[in-house]
Every structure is written in structure tokens, then in C-alpha cells.
Amino acid sequence: MHGLINKSAQGFLTATYGTAVWEDIAHRAGLPPDGFEAMLSYPDDQTDALLDAACACLDRSEASLLEDTGTYLVTHSDVQPVRRLMRFGGPSFEDFILSLDELHDRARMAVPDLVLPVIEVSDAGGGHYLLSTRWQRRGAVALLSGVLNAMADDYGALVLLEPGAGSRAAQAGEGGDVIETLSVFLADRDFAEGNHFLLGGAAG
Amino acid sequence: MSDVLPIPVAALDAILPMHLRVSATGCVVHAGPTVARLRPHTGWQGRPFLEVLRLLRPNAAPTMAGLLGLAGQRLHLQFRAPPETKLRGVVHPLPDGGCLVTLALGYCVVEAVRDYGLTERDFAHCDPTVEMLFLIEAKSAALMESKNVNARLSAAQAAAQQQAETDVLTGLHNRRAMDQRLTQMTDERR
Numbered sequence: 001m002h003g004l005i006n007k008s009a010q011g012f013l014t015a016t017y018g019t020a021v022w023e024d025i026a027h028r029a030g031l032p033p034d035g036f037e038a039m040l041s042y043p044d045d046q047t048d049a050l051l052d053a054a055c056a057c058l059d060r061s062e063a064s065l066l067e068d069t070g071t072y073l074v075t076h077s078d079v080q081p082v083r084r085l086m087r088f089g090g091p092s093f094e095d096f097i098l099s100l101d102e103l104h105d106r107a108r109m110a111v112p113d114l115v116l117p118v119i120e121v122s123d124a125g126g127g128h129y130l131l132s133t134r135w136q137r138r139g140a141v142a143l144l145s146g147v148l149n150a151m152a153d154d155y156g157a158l159v160l161l162e163p164g165a166g167s168r169a170a171q172a173g174e175g176g177d178v179i180e181t182l183s184v185f186l187a188d189r190d191f192a193e194g195n196h197f198l199l200g201g202a203a204g
Numbered sequence: 205m206s207d208v209l210p211i212p213v214a215a216l217d218a219i220l221p222m223h224l225r226v227s228a229t230g231c232v233v234h235a236g237p238t239v240a241r242l243r244p245h246t247g248w249q250g251r252p253f254l255e256v257l258r259l260l261r262p263n264a265a266p267t268m269a270g271l272l273g274l275a276g277q278r279l280h281l282q283f284r285a286p287p288e289t290k291l292r293g294v295v296h297p298l299p300d301g302g303c304l305v306t307l308a309l310g311y312c313v314v315e316a317v318r319d320y321g322l323t324e325r326d327f328a329h330c331d332p333t334v335e336m337l338f339l340i341e342a343k344s345a346a347l348m349e350s351k352n353v354n355a356r357l358s359a360a361q362a363a364a365q366q367q368a369e370t371d372v373l374t375g376l377h378n379r380r381a382m383d384q385r386l387t388q389m390t391d392e393r394r
Contacts (some may be wrong), residue, residue, distance in 0.1 A: 040353070054291075091325065106338065106342075109339060110342030110345075200317035201301050
């Protein structure tokens with residue numbers, strides 16, 4: 001798993017629970033106290049060990065931790081570029097949802113060895129969307145739920161998310177990936193003011 | 205088959221939001237929606253093209269005839285009034301004696317997007333500018349992360365080097381450090 005993903009989980013845990021708790025989790029997971037470097041890749045079992053240790057330490061489910069990690073990625077000041085990069089998905093939240101099927105390719109264009117979930121979006125009409133994710137591990141929908149809730153706030157939209165029941169292993173020939181689904185209902189696109197996004201607004 | 209395509213102005217605006225139509229007398233008769241956003245206060249309508257934009261290259265007579273003579277060539281242009289954004293342009297003669305000038309922001313695109321508050325809607329759907337801006341930001345963020353990694357690794361390397369040359373018990377430099385210093389000194393004497 002790419003360092004950016006591991007480092008996101010580390011960043012979320014440190015920002016939310018403090019350095020001492022992070023070091024405890026890292027110790028349990030057999031990781032160095034400094035954790036991960038963002039631009040390196042790590043064996044997948046280190047990600048599993050990290051999440052298992054965090055779940056045990058904090059008595060929380062993996063899905064809830066991943067969901068909060070997704071929200072952290074969009075909202076926390078330590079990872080500010082992420083919000084802006086996500087906003088490039090489109091001027092409205094609908095555009096943003098429909099752009100999610102490009103997310104995998106966009107990420108790969110920016111960081112060639114970063115593998116984000118492949119997302120298929122189908123527009124069921126009336127503000128209903130069905131998202132199907134395919135990733136090398138489970139948890140894509142949990143992570144995406146956190147990101148979507150935070151991005152909805154950012155756009156000022158109100159969404160209701162419902163993860164599909166369970167996940168299934170991808171069919172043979174799809175590389176042993178895990179497929180999960182998420183229903184998205186855009187209840188109100190102009191629910192709140194939302195944050196501004198200027199195309200040329202990046203600092204520096 | 206006719207080699208003249210009648211195309212609605214609205215379609216042309218969508219395909220080429222950065223175009224100007226200039227009359228035979230050299231005055232702007234129509235500005236595409238994005239070019240219009242580059243001169244929000246003064247506008248373009250009826251203004252002589254070469255009074256709004258200065259031709260930097262190629263060096264040619266600043267007249268309408270001179271401009272038409274440059275048809276097909278890449279022009280370097282710059283606004284005379286601030287913000288003095290530089291533009292690239294190509295002149296395409298029209299049957300009515302005027303011309304269509306297509307403009308592009310070139311390498312000034314990042315500043316222009318900021319200066320004029322351009323949005324995704326200001327770029328044609330086939331124009332990869334927004335994707336390019338995404339990449340610039342994504343690559344800058346990735347580069348910043350890489351720099352952070354390098355800084356941490358280089359600090360760790362310096363600390364390891366220091367430890368390798370120091371005796372743990374006394375805190376003095378060890379045999380390895382002495383050997384290195386002696387080699388260095390003998391090298392310097394040669």
C-alpha cells in the first residue's frame with residue numbers, strides 16, 4: 001500500500017488521539033514510532049497490522065476509522081492540498097460525484113505508484129447515484145464515505161450515504177480485488193453556503 | 205462540398221471561448237466569453253485590436269493589412285493596459301476582409317487564472333488547462349512531501365554519521381573518526 005494512504009491513517013490517528021496513542025498503536029503494529037513516509041510504498045500487511053492495532057487500541061471498527069480518515073483527509077489543515085485537488089472534480093457536487101470514476105486515473109497521473117480505488121458511478125436519476133468500488137483491500141467504501149461527507153460539506157450539499165451490504169471478492173481475472181458498493185442520495189445541492197474554490201487560488 | 209462552414213456564434217463561443225472577431229477596419233466586433241473576461245472593465249466591442257494588444261513578435265507593421273499578412277503564424281501579444289498579460293495568437297482571415305484571432309494563455313496560464321478569477325467554465329471542454337492546473341497542484345504537493353522526506357532522511361543520516369564516529373562511553377571521537385581525520389590530513393599535505 002502506498003505511503004500516502006498509510007501516512008493518511010497515521011496523520012488521522014495522531015491528529016485525533018495524540019502522539020502517545022499513535023506510538024502505542026505503532027508499537028503494537030510492529031512499526032517504527034515515526035511511522036510511514038508519504039512518498040514510499042510499503043507491504044500491504046503493514047497496513048493491515050496498523051489498522052488491526054488501531055482497532056484494538058481504540059476499540060473501534062475498521063470501517064469507522066477509515067471513514068474518519070477520509071473526513072480528515074478533506075478537512076484537516078495538515079493535508080490542505082487534498083481538498084483543493086478533490087474540488088478539481090467539478091464546479092458542483094453532482095459534477096464531483098460523476099467525476100469520481102476519474103479519481104483513480106487522476107491520482108495515478110499525479111503520483112504514478114499511488115493506487116486509489118477504481119470507482120464506477122451510475123446515475124440512477126432523481127439525485128440517486130450508485131457507486132461501485134474496486135480496490136486491493138476492503139474499506140474503500142468506508143474511506144470514500146468519509147471523503148464524500150466532507151466534500152458535501154465543502155460544496156454546501158446535503159447527502160445521505162448508504163454502504164451496500166458487505167463486500168464481495170472480485171471475479172477471477174480482476175486481480176483478487178475487493179468490490180464494494182455505496183448508494184449516494186443527494187438530498188439538497190444548496191443546503192448550505194459551502195466553501196469557495198478558486199481555480200487559481202492555491203497558495204504559493 | 206462547400207469549403208465555407210456557416211457556424212452559429214454561440215457554437216463558436218463554446219468551441220473557442222478565447223477568440224476575437226476583428227473587422228476589415230481592425231476593430232473588434234465580437235469577443236469570445238473567456239477573452240471578454242480578460243478585459244472586464246473596458247470591454248472589447250468596437251476597440252481597435254492593435255490598441256488593446258501590442259504585437260511583440262513577429263515585428264510587423266501595426267496595421268490591419270500587416271496583421272492579415274501574418275495569417276497562420278504564431279503571434280506573441282501583450283495587453284497594453286494592466287494586467288499586462290502576454291498571449292499567444294493566430295490570425296485566420298475571414299471572407300469579409302476581417303479576421304478571426306484565436307488566443308491562448310500559454311505559460312502565463314497560472315497567473316492569468318488567478319488574476320482574472322477564471323473558472324472551469326471558462327475553458328472549452330477539449331481544453332486540458334484545468335487538468336493541467338490539477339497536475340501542477342498535485343505535483344507541487346507530491347514534491348513538497350518528497351522534500352520533507354529528503355530533509356528527514358538527511359537529518360537521520362547526519363545523526364547516524366555522528367554516532368558512527370563517537371565512542372558511546374566517553375562521548376569522544378572513536379578510532380574510525382581518527383582514521384578518517386588522519387587520511388584527510390595526509391591527503392591535504394600531498
